Amino acid sequence: MWLTIARGECMPIRFRCPRQDCEQNSCPAKQVFSCLSSEQDARLGRERLARRYDAGQVVVHLDTPALAVLSIHSGRVQLVRQSGGDAHKVVVGTRGPGDLLGVREVLSAMPYQVTVETLEPSVLCSVPREAFLDVVRDCPELAMRLLKTLARDFLVTEEQLAGRAHLSVAARTARLLVALVDGHRPAATAEAPAVSMSREEMALLVGTTRETISRSLHRLSEQGAVKLENGSIHIVDDAMLERISEL
């Protein structure tokens, strides 16, 4: 069943999860919860609600009370912070399938500190706050998993924070590129790994402007670290990127 909704609002639509896996436990959105007892799992099953979003929609808005934890079934989303009234948006991270949204706010009983925007058409499952807290309390293994991912994410954004202090845009751009291809490497080791990402998105992640990113990339290609080719960025000299990312 589909609905049309006024633009600007989010467009949540109840729907039946399209993946058969969802009934088994291989669904990415349920992976974290795979350690639950069948009883707990049944509870989440009853309370869970899947919703579909178009690309570029706002899923949750800054300062909204955190009534649920969202788990990403498919698609990628951005965590956005406004700093300085609504003058500038800053992307503090991106999340993908299997990741949870709103855990920090639900745990610390605060309203949402970020705005979550979809980057692609996405499907998200929501788990009500109370149900989530209950299963976390009841399942030490789940708590440990959450602690682990929270700890890891924390360290990542702390590294970003450190980088913002004294690193040039070129260095941060290089870091972004390295981070983006780091996962994809072992598979296609023969080919030069490529990144295809809008300058706008890169700028928000690096914490700068489209223009400066453009200049940075062209500087990097002049130096021979990357090759620019109709929109996509091919990493040529990995070692050079690492070197540049320290300046």
Place this chain on the structure above:
Amino acid sequence: MWLTIARGECMPIRFRCPRQDCEQNSCPAKQVFSCLSSEQDARLGRERLARRYDAGQVVVHLDTPALAVLSIHSGRVQLVRQSGGDAHKVVVGTRGPGDLLGVREVLSAMPYQVTVETLEPSVLCSVPREAFLDVVRDCPELAMRLLKTLARDFLVTEEQLAGRAHLSVAARTARLLVALVDGHRPAATAEAPAVSMSREEMALLVGTTRETISRSLHRLSEQGAVKLENGSIHIVDDAMLERISEL
């Protein structure tokens, strides 16, 4: 029993905890663990080791394997990151009595991502990695507490990250001042709250240099937001600071 140790190294010294509270549960370093069963508590008691540090000492160093979680009994410490070789140090946060150090690294099985330096003479208790993980696994309440503080701290440093992107040094300085006095307010509501902090330390927290902090503060005092008086900073116009912290 005291030892002297070559300079440059940390100077851990076994000692008997000076506070009587330590045997009860009001010791700040044990507060987080107050929910443990007497059996678990006894285990930590056996494995815990208190150490004293002078001001300005390095407690744990970047890239050292995280073999233990430290809990702060007294004193304040800085979390420092190096970015760009060893060119620049960036302070990503400060911790005080009752706070834990190294939780993130122990949980995610990584070496230390930060260097911890004491700001004052401090006493820290160390809990070995395995013992810590065991009690967390066994005590859901402790896990929940850790999740909560991790979540809160995470949100705080994420806000800092967002601020670094497009906010001026003046704005970030104002934010720092507001944050510093926020805790102290209700007590001395009649007096203008004051901050006494070295420019160096402020600079590291704001992510800039001593000189720029100095100029920023003097600009703020010209505008009438603060008053500078033999080293300490008196907050005069709170609302103005809030306004400036948005630019």
Place this chain on the structure above:
DNA sequence: CGTACTATTGAAGTGTATCAACAGCTGTGG
């Protein structure tokens, strides 16, 4: 074929780092 969006490139303006000099204060040792 035009509209709209994204990417590129140029030129000007500015905030901040950097280098440097100096003042104030503290502790040290002759």
Place this chain on the structure above:
DNA sequence: CCACAGCTGTTGATACACTTCAATAGTACG
């Protein structure tokens, strides 16, 4: 007691990376 070095804070001059504004080129799409 003074002289000296060492540290912190202040202030000025300069350099530069980045933002901002603006114009142009490339690309997708109806």
